Amino acid sequence: GQSLEQPSEVTAVEGAIVQINCTYQTSGFYGLSWYQQHDGGAPTFLSYNALDGLEETGRFSSFLSRSDSYGYLLLQELQMKDSASYFCAVRDGGSSGSARQLTFGSGTQLTVLP
Amino acid sequence: SAVISQKPSRDICQRGTSLTIQCQVDSQVTMMFWYRQQPGQSLTLIATANQGSEATYESGFVIDKFPISRPNLTFSTLTVSNMSPEDSSIYLCSVVYQTDSYEQYFGPGTRLTVT
Numbered sequence: 001g002q003s004l005e006q007p008s009e010v011t012a013v014e015g016a017i018v019q020i021n022c023t024y025q026t027s028g029f030y031g032l033s034w035y036q037q038h039d040g041g042a043p044t045f046l047s048y049n050a051l052d053g054l055e056e057t058g059r060f061s062s063f064l065s066r067s068d069s070y071g072y073l074l075l076q077e078l079q080m081k082d083s084a085s086y087f088c089a090v091r092d093g094g095s096s097g098s099a100r101q102l103t104f105g106s107g108t109q110l111t112v113l114p
Numbered sequence: 115s116a117v118i119s120q121k122p123s124r125d126i127c128q129r130g131t132s133l134t135i136q137c138q139v140d141s142q143v144t145m146m147f148w149y150r151q152q153p154g155q156s157l158t159l160i161a162t163a164n165q166g167s168e169a170t171y172e173s174g175f176v177i178d179k180f181p182i183s184r185p186n187l188t189f190s191t192l193t194v195s196n197m198s199p200e201d202s203s204i205y206l207c208s209v210v211y212q213t214d215s216y217e218q219y220f221g222p223g224t225r226l227t228v229t
Contacts, residue, residue, distance in 0.1 A: 031216060042206065042220040043157065050216070087156065091216065101147070102218060104157045 002026040004105035006088055011111045012078055020073045020108045022088035030091035032064050032071045033102065038084045046073070046086075075110070083112045116140065116219035120207055124225040127197055134193045135224045137207030142187035145210040148180070150203045151223070157206065163190040197228045 004024045012018040022032065031050035035043040049055055049064035049071060061074040075082055089102040117140035127133050137146065146163040161169040161182055169182035184190040194201050207221040 033216065033218075042222050045217045045219070048216045101159060101162065102157075103159070106156045 002090065002092055002103045004088055004090060004103065006086075006105045006108045008106065009109045009111070011113065013113045014078055014080060016078050017074065017076050018078060018110065020075075020086050020088075020110070022071050022073075022105055024069050024071075024088070024090050024105075026069075026090050026092040026103065028092050029066070029069075032062070033089045033091065034060075034062055034073045035087045035089060035104075036084050037087065037107075043087065078112050080112050080114065083110060085109050116209060116211065118207060118209060118219055118221035120205075120221040120224050122224060123222065124227075126227045126229060128229055129198055131197055132193055132195045133197065133226060134191050135205055135207075135226075137190045137192070137221055139188045139209055141211070143209040143211050144187075144213050144215075146184060146190045147208040147218070148182060148190070148192045149206045149208055149220075151206060152203050160192070160205075163192075194226065197226075199228045202226055202228045 006022045010018055031048055033048045034046040036046050037043040047055055047062035049062050052066055054061055054063045059076045064071040085107045087107045088105040092103055119138045121136045148160040149157045150160055151157045159172050160175045160180055161171040163169050163182050163184040165184045179195055181193045204223045204225050206223045208218050210218055
């Protein structure tokens, strides 16, 4: 079966850098995604890594190591508005074998303090 | 960005009844999915809604309990049948616009409470 592990909570101060790790065990791995979800809101897409290495999008970066079944989301210059839940998700084909199905991790609640 | 609407946004239902949730997308999409999320928890895929054919259900979810329709490329419904308090959750519609896209968009969700 599939499983993803990420820390349940992370706390940091404004302006700091925080890294949220994600390890996974899955078959048919296609890529690792990250989603942000504010309280009461819908998940929104942040990044996607299909190949090893670092992808940078503004203050957010995401890293993948396929050989280690590991990835992380790096948030720089933290702002109060970054307080949210962050989910890693693997595209692993699911029950139907579709490369577009996502299996989500349990989520990391990030709290940014002033 | 995607415009996805869901109706109703929330509902309180009695045990044993059924509720149908609608998902409308602003343009044609290749794939539509239904997820369930307990408050503060992760998202669990219920099924993939297939246009013109039966939905593909994940392990632990069955058609009799969660019938799904997708009559066209912009609309889908999920019915939660014979509800029990354990069905209380947030139900989210999600779409992928293009075949080669890895980005999924999520609707605002339907918060269901079963008493």
